[in-house]
Each structure stands twice: as structure tokens, then as C-alpha cells.
Amino acid sequence: MLTLFLIGIGCGDPGQLTRAAVQAINAADLILIPRKGMAKSDLADLRRTICADVLTNQATRIAEFDLPVREAGEADYHKGVDDWHDAVAAAWSRTIASQLGDDGKVALLIWGDPSLYDSSLRIARRLDPLPDIDVVPGITSIQALCAAHALPLNDIGEPFLVTTGRRLREGGWPQGVDTVVVMLDGSTAFQSLDPAGLHIWWGAYLGMPDQIVMSGVLAEIGPSIVAARQDARERHGWIMDSYILKRRP
Structure with a gap:
């Protein structure tokens, strides 16, 4: 069974991590870090810094992947977002399958909190097979x-x-x-x-x-x-x- 941790990490300050977030990071077999291009490399850098600071489980692996880019100026906004979510879910699935297979615990570090203007929960429910989803709340913007x-x-x-x-x-x-x-x-x-x-x-x-x-x-x-x-x-x-x-x- 695959378990997916969606871990809210706050808005940029590693000090905003909760103890529950630190525990979930260390419970993961695999941590995914999305790359959003050079212009937004700060976001990946922060996730790397958090892992370096709090990850003590030497068995936990880190895998980076390129996040698909949503097309700007779509005529149908909702369809554009829907297509983008499909593409992101496919990228998650490929990375998880290549690094972990279909059994284990995988974590994504979510900017802010997964509940507010974040697509991770919707994307997670598009994965096949559907994982057990465990949300760790974080400080919102x-x-x-x-x-x-x-x-x-x-x-x-x-x-x-x-x-x-x-x-x-x-x-x-x-x-x-x-x-x-x-x-x-x-x-x-x-x-x-x-x-x-x-x-x-x-x-x-x-x-x-x-x-x-x-x-x-x-x-x-x-x-x-x-x-x-x-x-x-x-x-x-x-x-x-x-x-x-x-x-x-």
C-alpha cells in the first residue's frame, strides 16, 4: 500500500515547521522535490534546506522532478487547470514508480498548507493506484x-x-x-x-x-x-x- 504524506511547511521560514511535520518527513521512504525552473529555484532550495535541517532518517531518499508548466491564457480556464493537474499527477506517478514502486511512504513538502489555494489534494486523488493520503497541516500565507x-x-x-x-x-x-x-x-x-x-x-x-x-x-x-x-x-x-x-x- 502506498501512503502519501502532504506536509504543510509554512511560507518560507523553516522555523514554521511543526513537530508533526518533522516526524512525517522522517517517516517517509521517499521525499519528492518539484523543480519549477530556474526562475523559481528558491522554492526547491528551501525544500532542500528543510530536508538538510530536519531529516535524520538515513534510509529516506530524496527524488527531484520537473513540474509541468500550466499554459498561460487558456480560453477555458477550468479545462486548462484540469489538464495541468492531470500532467502533474502523471509526473508524480512516474517519479514514485521509478523510485519506490507501489508500496511505501512518500512525502511532498507543500508550501503553506494543502487546504488553501493548493492543488496537491486534488492531484493526489488522480493517482492510480490511489494512495492512502495523510495531511500534515502547516501555517498558511x-x-x-x-x-x-x-x-x-x-x-x-x-x-x-x-x-x-x-x-x-x-x-x-x-x-x-x-x-x-x-x-x-x-x-x-x-x-x-x-x-x-x-x-x-x-x-x-x-x-x-x-x-x-x-x-x-x-x-x-x-x-x-x-x-x-x-x-x-x-x-x-x-x-x-x-x-x-x-x-x-
Whole structure:
């Protein structure tokens, strides 16, 4: 029987690993490290660093593989994602079969937590044969962002909404909430909103040495965030950021 550990590793700081995560890493027969190209080599490097720091089981092997790239600008967004998930599942299956076969424990180190804007659980259920899936939760980027700003996410007795930059840009401010968490925003969708009464708390590379955080009245600090984001992306070749918007009377 194949067991697949999906281990949340937080947002870049090895200190965010839980004791359960360390135990699961050392319980694995095989650890998979995906490579996302030179532009995102930092992500593979962090996984290698975590393994070097906490892996004490000398019998555990590490295998790296190239992660398929999702086509940009697909006419059918959902079909494009579905096809990409199939391709990733096939890459996982090939690597596991060549390194471990169909019996043993394999682990993937998941950025943040497998439950939030991560495809690993959906991809895992496409594997054939279907493994026993064991999820080890990790610190999400939302938690890391709130911690970086010392910000309570929800107002007292009030809801909040987690959405994507694409949904915010296409649908505008969601009804019924005054707090919105925005993730997976490749084009600073907050620029599409009327900034009146809005405050923003933004962060990039959360938990990593290059962490950047900025906050303030959206109308005033928005252009500075756009400029800082563009500069950081050009310097690093990639960026991973998120932000919180709150509407004030």
C-alpha cells in the first residue's frame, strides 16, 4: 500500500515547521522535490534546506522532478487547470514508480498548507493506484501575513472572505463583507477598485529573508505597492504575495 504524506511547511521560514511535520518527513521512504525552473529555484532550495535541517532518517531518499508548466491564457480556464493537474499527477506517478514502486511512504513538502489555494489534494486523488493520503497541516500565507502586520484578520463578530485576484478584478468588491483576503493575484487587482475608505496590508516572500510588507490607506500606498512588487519580481524572477483589504466607514 502506498501512503502519501502532504506536509504543510509554512511560507518560507523553516522555523514554521511543526513537530508533526518533522516526524512525517522522517517517516517517509521517499521525499519528492518539484523543480519549477530556474526562475523559481528558491522554492526547491528551501525544500532542500528543510530536508538538510530536519531529516535524520538515513534510509529516506530524496527524488527531484520537473513540474509541468500550466499554459498561460487558456480560453477555458477550468479545462486548462484540469489538464495541468492531470500532467502533474502523471509526473508524480512516474517519479514514485521509478523510485519506490507501489508500496511505501512518500512525502511532498507543500508550501503553506494543502487546504488553501493548493492543488496537491486534488492531484493526489488522480493517482492510480490511489494512495492512502495523510495531511500534515502547516501555517498558511494568511496567518503569516497577519503575523507580519500584527493584524487580527476578522473584526469582532464580522465575517471575512478569501478570494483570488481574478475574481476581485472581474466581480469587484464582494457583497456582505468588509474584510477581503486576496491571493493568487498576478496583476494587483486592487487597482480596479474604488479606493475610497479602503486600507491594505500587503506582503511578499512572507517568512523568507527577502520578506516585504507594506500597509496603509489604499489610495496613498497602492502605487508604492505596485512599484515595489514590480521591482521585486524583476530582481527575483518570481513573486509570491497576498494582501488584506478592509473597508472602513
